[in-house]
Each structure stands twice: as structure tokens, then as C-alpha cells.
Amino acid sequence: MWKWLHPYAKPERAYQLCNTLLPWFALPAVVCLVVGTIWGLAYAPQDYQQGDSFRIIYIHVPSAMLSMSTYVAMAIAALVGMVWQWRTAYMAMIAMAPVGAVMTFIALLTGAAWGKPMWGAWWVWDARLTSELILLFLYFGVIALYTAFEDKQQAGKAAGVMALVGVVNIPIIHYSVEWWNTLHQGSTITKFDKPSIATEMLWPLLLNIFGFALFIALVTTMRLKNEIIRREMHRPWVQMLVKQKETNDAV
Amino acid sequence: MMQFESWADFWAMGGYAFYVWLSFGVALGAMALITIFSVIEHKRLIKQVVTEQQRKLRIQRAQQQALNDTTEPDRSN
């Protein structure tokens, strides 16, 4: 795998790979999201307890799940960059950060919108919501550190270290917040636990999880392309590429 | 099999319309925004490369000009 992957460490090859992958992410992402969402909204059966408000699950759970996985993916990219000195790995890491932050934001907002009818308050210091909030802070940290550096090479490395520190911390944060939550839980709070979710409810959820994952991959590739161009602006291959594009557009 | 009797029912979401549509709306909006921003950024970067190329061309031309200017008096003599 190493032999096969290595040429893609070169930004130019990575850019080409992005271009080939893009349609493969875009189409299935749209299909999964559209089908999953319509199915979830209109065809999945009602929850006998929560009524139709449970339908928020079809975006809350995928975004919450994938916001965590995106952070882990960032840390893996950072590790790859560190171990094998791939510039593109750092670029991929920083391309992921805003997407992950958006996912976290969606998870937080949908959590709040779900919480209001269920708990009667927009914000409840529930374990999962609190972890999501801290995760959002971690994303902010990585992005802020990256933008603080003038030299983006250095920025990538620094943000990578912070992503790794964060990823070591995520399980600890998760555990600690859960501990804290059970400790301070005065009133009975019905958690988001999905009590034996019916299969008819599950299929659209799986579809949407898939769709969200593909969407994240899609936006990451788009942003990675941008990052590569920004960093390689003065290289001949970028200039060739742009020239080619111009002539194509002219015709 | 659709779970709702009518369109009106569907939009009402069993009384939870505001929360459900808020969630889906914001999610859609956020996802659309980040996609659009990425596309706009791509266009901006391509434009930047083009201006960079033109600047380089100008510099080259100016240098050529300067070279011509210094050699011309020699020819007139």
C-alpha cells in the first residue's frame, strides 16, 4: 500500500487524484442524502414516544458521529504527515477541519432543537451535547493555530501536533463529561438513547450516515484542491493547469 | 408507504414543525454554505494564479524594455 500511495504524496498527483475522486463522491453523496432524508422525513414510522420530533435523528446522529470521526481522520492525516513527511497529508488535515467544525455545529444545533421539545430547554448540559461543544472548541483551536502562522508548512505541522493532542484527549473528555453528567444529574433526563430502533427507522439513518460521510469526503477533496493550488501557486504545473483551463473555457 | 395523510400533515410534523424544519434547514444551509465557499475560493485562487502570470509577463516585458533601452544608444552611434 505504501508503494502505491507514495506517488500521491506529491501535490500534483494528489490534485489529479482529487479530480478523479470528486465525481465519485459527489453523485453518491447527493443520492444518499436525498433518498435518506426524504425516506426519514416522510416514510419512516413515527416514534411512539417522541412523535415526529425524533426525525431530527436523521441529521443529528450522522453529524455527531462524523464530527468525531472527522477529527480522528484529521489526527491520522497529521500523523501520516509527521511520520512520512508528506506535505499533502497536512493539507488534507487542514482541509478537513472546517468541514468537521460545520458537522459539529450541525450536531449541536440539531441537538438543541431536539432538546427543546423533549426537555423543554434549548440547552441542557447533556453528556453528548457537552462533548460536542468541547469538540467544537478543539476544532477552533486547530483552525486558529493554523491561521496564526504565516508559513503554512509550519502551520500544518503545528496544527497537526494540536490535532494529535486533541485526539488523545477526546476519549478522556468523553469519559469525563459522562462522569460529570451522571454526578450532577438531578432531574431525570431522557437521553438520546435509541431504544431498540426499528429497522424501518434504521435504513434511512444508515443512508444518511453514508451520505454525510460522502459529503464530508466531497468537501474535503474540494478544499484539498484549493489548498494545493494556494500552496503551489508558483509552480509550473499549476500555471499549466490554469492555462489549460482557460483555453478549455474559451472553446 | 408515506406516514402522513396529507401535505399539510407532512409540513406540520405532528406539531414539531418548527424544530424539525429548523434542524433540517440549518443543516442544509450550513452544508450548502461550506460547499459554496469552497467553490468560490477555488475560483478566486484560479483568478489569483492568472493575475500572477500576468504580473510575471509584465515584469518580463519591462526587463526586455530596459534591455532594449540600454542597447539602443549604441546602435545610433
Add this chain to the structure above:
Amino acid sequence: MGGVFKRDLALAFRQKAELVQPLMFLLMVVTLFPLGVGPGPDTLQLIGPGVIWIAAILSSLMGMERLFRDDFADGSLEQLQLSGLPLYAVATMKVLCHWLVTFIPLLILSPLLAMFLNLTVDMYIALVITLLLGTPLLSLVGAIAVGLTVGLQRGGVLLALLLIPVFIPLLIFATSAVDAAALQLPYRAQIAIIGAMLLIAMALAPAAIAYSLKVSQN
């Protein structure tokens, strides 16, 4: 290695203002709380552990920059890196020294804080144990972020941004230990978890600090 330690200690005592200022900050932040929420002894006891720990984290963030800032700015760090000594060991020494001069005074100050916030003796004992185990963790993990931001002109707020989320678990376990002590409950579990986190940090942080300093030198 001992040289680094001695020099840093000497430097710390020569720049006493930098040593004392975070402590004064800590004292003032703690004073703000009774003024803000009212002086009811029960309320104070309830929020006390959290207040002390939050104030400790904030004040440690204030003084944290000092860890590598001067050495980076004047080039001493370059010379240290070229001395052939392993950088992680040098960094660990510096962190140890920083911990001694920042947090030992805090521990000395802690009885006063406990009195201000009406903590019981049991709570105070738990507080001291958590401070003893938790503050080295602050220094070790903080040093990674300091190493990363040392080359930046305005690293101060950024440092807090990076570190506060990372310190949340420590805050939770430490305050929960003191709360447990208030109710006469055992709090060994919390202490054990903080200890475990400290051990992980001791194992991983030196390498990470060394790496981040190298990144900053690039």
C-alpha cells in the same frame, strides 16, 4: 541537564515580578467570586473547588508563555538544540522548573483560598492532592502548546484557546474529587484517573514538546 535546571531557577528568581503576577491574579479572581455570587458560606463551599481550579488554570495560562518565550527570542534555545543534549530532556527540565516556581507558591497560597471559600478540612486535603497531581499535568500539556506558539507574535490568547478545552477533563475530575470529599465520600477513583492522565502526559508530552519546539525553529 542540571545546568538547565539551575539556570532556569536562577532566572525565575531574578525576574520575580513574572513569578508573583500570576499568583496575584489568582488571588484576585478568587476574590471576585464571593463578590459576584454573594458571601453565603454554603454557596461558597459549593462553588469553591471549581472556582479554585478554574482560577488555577487561568493563572497558569498567564504565566505559561514564560516557559520558552525568552529562550526562543534571544536564541538560547538554538544553542541548546545544538549542544547535542536530547531536546526532550532539556524541555522536561524546563517544565519541571516551571512547575516548581509557579505551582509551589500556589500550593502555599491554597490555605488562604480555602479559607476565603469556606472549604472544610477534608475538602482542603482533597484539593491539595488534586493540585499536587493535576498541576504538573497543566505544565506538561501546556508546554506543548507553548512550544507551538512560541514563534508567534501574539500567542497569548491563542494559547488559552488551545489549552482550555484540553484541560476540561482535569477540571472535572479534580472538582469532583473535592466535592466527594465534602460529602465524606471516597474519592480515590478521581485521584487515580488524574494520576493516570499525569502518567500518560509524562510519557508522551516530552517528545511532543521537543517536536513542537523543532517546528517553531523551522
Add this chain to the structure above:
Amino acid sequence: MSGLVASELSCIKRDRVLFDRLSFSLQSGQLVYLRGPNGAGKTSLLRILCGLSQPESGTITWQSQPLGEHWFKDLIYVGHKPGVNGALTAIENLAFWCRQHSVSASLDHLYHVLAELGLVGMEDVPCRTLSAGQQRRVALSRLWLKSAKVWILDEPFTALDVKGVAQLEDKMKAHVDAGGAVLTTSHQALSERAGTVRFFDLEYRF
């Protein structure tokens, strides 16, 4: 190949290629003078050769081995930043440095070296009270203290007065004559006192 050999070095700073596939060698008995306009990457090259920062690609060897402890033992680097702590005295700074670099120098010797550099009476005042030129002398006194084979000096003449420049040039010549090697950059030309100089040019690249 003995000496300091760098091959195929590339360096990218702020997404600008400073140099690409650059090869360089420094042998004993050579004084190499690195020239180039501002922003050409002189300091970056020196720092990479020292082992302070990593090149994008390429290898550096010292006496046929990759840079490591044996290299640091044979190197003195004096950079833009003097590496002198302002709160400590010159003697304290140097004593600490000697200890870190495993140089055994007695206190008397330190006083002697500082006196030779014209810093009599300034040995035990905090360095921040010294002038820029005096601080530079404290930094350069390392060349008198450690017997290293290679000196890498980044703008060593900055802030030095005429006498200081001459003294440093003499020292560099003596070092080269004794079989040492010097790599330096400067904005002012070296005078003849420094002996034969090889030039190495870096160009500014867009």
C-alpha cells in the same frame, strides 16, 4: 567524502522555493562566504546545515555520517540572535553554554577570554545593560572557548566596531589556517585579513 557535505537540498519557506537541488560542501581549511540578496535563503541554508531546521528534501552528512551528536560536538553556530540571556551576566551565560556544550573552561579562562574581547568590567553585569555590539562580542566569545572544527556564522559582523571586525577576521583566518572550516554570510565584504575566501552564491528565486 569527509567534511560537511550537503546534496540535493531543497527548501520551501512560505510556499516559496528558496533553493532546489542545491549541493554544497565545506572542507577543512576552507573559508566559505555565502552571498546572496535579501530573501535568497542564506539564513535558511545555514540553519539547515546546522541541523536546526529540516530541509524539504536532501541529505546532509558530516564526515560521511548523518548529522548527529558528533556533528554538534564539532560545530559552533552563532546566529542572528546572540543566544545571550539578558537577565544573566556574561560570565553566567558563558559558563552555562560551556556546560551545555561539554566544554571545560575555568572561570579564570572565561574572564581572560572576555578581556581579550574588550569586555573588561562587564563580565558580571546583566547582559541586557550591554550594547548590541558588546552582546555580539559575548556571543562570539564562544569561538574562543570551544575548539570546534566548523564555525557557522550568520552575519557575525553586525554591530561590531572596526576593531571587533578585524579581531574576528584574524580569528577566522587563524582557525582556517589551523585546519578548521568557516561558513559565513555578511553584508559587508571580508577584508584581506581573513585570508583566501571561496564564494558561494545564492540567487533570489521567484
